[in-house]
Amino acid sequence: MSIERLYGAALVGRWRAGVALLACSVLEGAPAFFSGRLVELSVDKGFGVGRAGAGIAWLLAFAGVAVLGAVGSRLVWHRLGTIVEPIRDTLVRAVVRGVLHDANPPRNRPDASGVARITQHVEVVRDATAGLLVQARGMLVTTAAAMAGLFTVAGSLAWLVVVPVVLSVTMFAFLLPALATRQRAVALADEALAGTAGAALAGMRDVVACGGEAIAGMALYERVGVQASAAMRLARASALRTVVIAVGGFVPLLLVLATAPGMVAAGAMTAGAAVGALVYLANTLQPALHGLAATASTVVLRLLVALRRLGETSEVPPSRDGGAEPANSTITVRDLTFGWGAHAEPVVRGLDLDLTPGEYLAVVGPSGIGKSTLAGLLTGLLSPQGGRVLLGGARVDAVRPAALHRMVALSPQESYVFAGTVRENLALFATGLSDEDLLAVCRAVHADELVQRLGGLGAELGHGALSAGEAQLIALARVYASPASVVILDEAMSHVDPATEGRVERAFAERCASEGGVLVVIAHRLSSALRADQVLVMDGAATLLGRHDELLEESPRYRAMMDAWIGPVPNASSA
Known part of the structure; x- marks a missing residue:
């Protein structure tokens, strides 16, 4: 079984914990859905008509919903370990089997690259999975809840938000292949550096005895240089996320600020609905898009690259169902x-x-x-x-x-x-x-x-x-x-x-x-x-x-x- 299928099977095997996590997500997303609506009611039914007490009551209701969301977030963290840790254990076993069945093992020295796969790539998968389950999941829930809430409060403004968001997601999709390639280059550079450093340390006595310190040092220096170059290329590609975030987060906010006053003046929208729409955009949707873009361009890419690298190096040859049976102990x-x-x-x-x-x-x-x-x-x-x-x-x-x-x-x-x-x-x-x-x-x-x-x-x-x-x-x-x-x-x-x-x-x-x-x-x-x-x-x-x-x-x-x-x-x- 490939690493990707093994990873998928491990996730599916934790479906009960996943269902519980989904229930916690609904509770966690409640503030995103109700925030703008409760602010609208506090303005239109309270402060806007001179009823300060009613306005404060609606805001207190908003605070109560926020507390429910915090409880949901706490439950998410409690459920996280029941999904992530079994997946990590499954991958470690697969990597160890791959190292033991390596057709070209290191001769008489530790397999530093194998150690790197266990200590780095598996941990990347573990952390990335946790990031997806906490950050990306939370951002998706928040974005969906905010968009649904915006349609209930100001449906006419919602379309000004949908188009820029879809455009930003499309732009980001075009960036993913380049980011994935450069993330993979970083992973390979990390593994190569670990292998070179492990070989140099294991043979330190021979290096010193032969006067090869300069050669060994130069080999390490070259590996460090390759790793640094790969990291810089990844950083430059990641910088393009700023454009995506600007298009998906700030443009909708500017369009609403430009359009809402005229609609309120024309009676097409209440002041509370305009304020509620701004709450959805500024406090919920924009941070969620920012976090989603950051998570997708780091966590998701690192997860995909690490799984691919583990799949390349941890394949175990199929076990021999047949094989010879010795006649005796000769x-x-x-x-x-x-x-x-x-x-x-x-x-x-x-x-x-x-x-x-x-x-x-x-x-x-x-x-x-x-x-x-x-x-x-x-x-x-x-x-x-x-x-x-x-x-x-x-x-x-x-x-x-x-x-x-x-x-x-x-x-x-x-x-x-x-x-x-x-x-x-x-x-x-x-x-x-x-x-x-x-x-x-x-x-x-x-x-x-x-x-x-x-x-x-x-x-x-x-x-x-x-x-x-x-x-x-x-x-x-x-x-x-x-x-x-x-x-x-x-x-x-x-x-x-x-x-x-x-x-x-x-x-x-x-x-x-x-x-x-x-x-x-x-x-x-x-x-x-x-x-x-x-x-x-x-x-x-x-x-x-x-x-x-x-x-x-x-x-x-x-x-x-x-x-x-x-x-x-x-x-x-x-x-």
């Missing part, structure tokens, strides 16, 4: 190659790997060599530049999303624990488990003492409630409780002590062996390699796969790492 990797950029040195090059159900693989290597990248490739989070990754005989990027989410679980180093109960965190991927099942899971990964210390499964977890190691234990228990048969632990125990790490790894290995799954541990400590069935040593181009004792013989890098970890290890030939 992982097959052939000639896998990946690099962070078209011209970057690949961090994974020509890798072949076979993991059968029940197998436990440890991945070791120096920091930055590509171990976490490999985890992303195995789970389908990253697309390879060459080769393929098969899960149960099917390409991992072609597996039906629901099946992939059910079969594969990745636990990263930075564990995410959300605000809620311990139970809700543990059962995130396994909602059908009972409390007894969840406690058994905690015992399996040795998180039962932690859960007991926190206050049990019903304990609330807020911000800062857990240490990094405790958060990792909760996240590991969550993965253990899930139905995933392929589990990848990416340094997921870096903040727990070595003894706990060993117990947790053994628990996952036993789960893997008993359920026919695959366990991949990207090792934080080399002790993981001693427990694994196979070890993958990532060392740039010299990637080796084998058992621990084989690699001690074949890989100098692996032997050197083991020597540094546990001391000199005798090789097999000397044993």
Whole structure:
């Protein structure tokens, strides 16, 4: 569904709140309709015939109607949030989905333009919608009420007002395309500036290290210049609104001032009717037209431009109804190659790997060599530049999303624990488990003492409630409780002590062996390699796969790492 249709559907979905808002609008528009009529009566039935008391009474009635209008305005503001906020939430979800499904995401840095869309464009839509519901709606109600009232008080003068108003609206309609184009240019300039600034800030250390401050500064300076030029062009186009306002607001007033005295002198109109007509024009119609023109040329245009921009950047590809269904948890990797950029040195090059159900693989290597990248490739989070990754005989990027989410679980180093109960965190991927099942899971990964210390499964977890190691234990228990048969632990125990790490790894290995799954541990400590069935040593181009004792013989890098970890290890030939 396009953003425009999504926006329209969200508005239609709040129709009950819209009906209530319409009822409040009728009450809010009462002063605009009755103002001139009550002033006419105060003159013709009161002050004009020497009855000051009656004149004051009609003016007090005018004051009472004004109070009713204020009550209506207050009710409008109360109803506003029930319409605007759900629309904003709907658009934020659409933008987030669009960012997550971006075919060309930023590499290893925040998506500053995506942030700009959420923080700027969605907020523009939210504010513009509120402006339409409050300002433009109010102006339309006021204008319609004033015109209706004018026809009831001085119908012969009303036609002198209708023609200039229609002319001004027509002139304004011709201005809208140019204003929309320039408003769009401002939105694009804002987004481009946010993207450039985000890239410069994210790479500040590299910029300084390479002495590129001047180049980065010039890029920002150029973006600021483009943004300023776009804003100036929009301002010049918006200045033409003054002409529209003059034609629609002041010309009718001048025509009535020029015509009314003669009509009163000829007996075609009472003095009260002339004063009432002027009240409609000066106090109601002219301010309403002024506000309507200002609102339409800013709020409406910003709304249309923001919706169009969101529609261009937040389209989510249709979900795959079909897709492959893996036969089992076998992982097959052939000639896998990946690099962070078209011209970057690949961090994974020509890798072949076979993991059968029940197998436990440890991945070791120096920091930055590509171990976490490999985890992303195995789970389908990253697309390879060459080769393929098969899960149960099917390409991992072609597996039906629901099946992939059910079969594969990745636990990263930075564990995410959300605000809620311990139970809700543990059962995130396994909602059908009972409390007894969840406690058994905690015992399996040795998180039962932690859960007991926190206050049990019903304990609330807020911000800062857990240490990094405790958060990792909760996240590991969550993965253990899930139905995933392929589990990848990416340094997921870096903040727990070595003894706990060993117990947790053994628990996952036993789960893997008993359920026919695959366990991949990207090792934080080399002790993981001693427990694994196979070890993958990532060392740039010299990637080796084998058992621990084989690699001690074949890989100098692996032997050197083991020597540094546990001391000199005798090789097999000397044993």
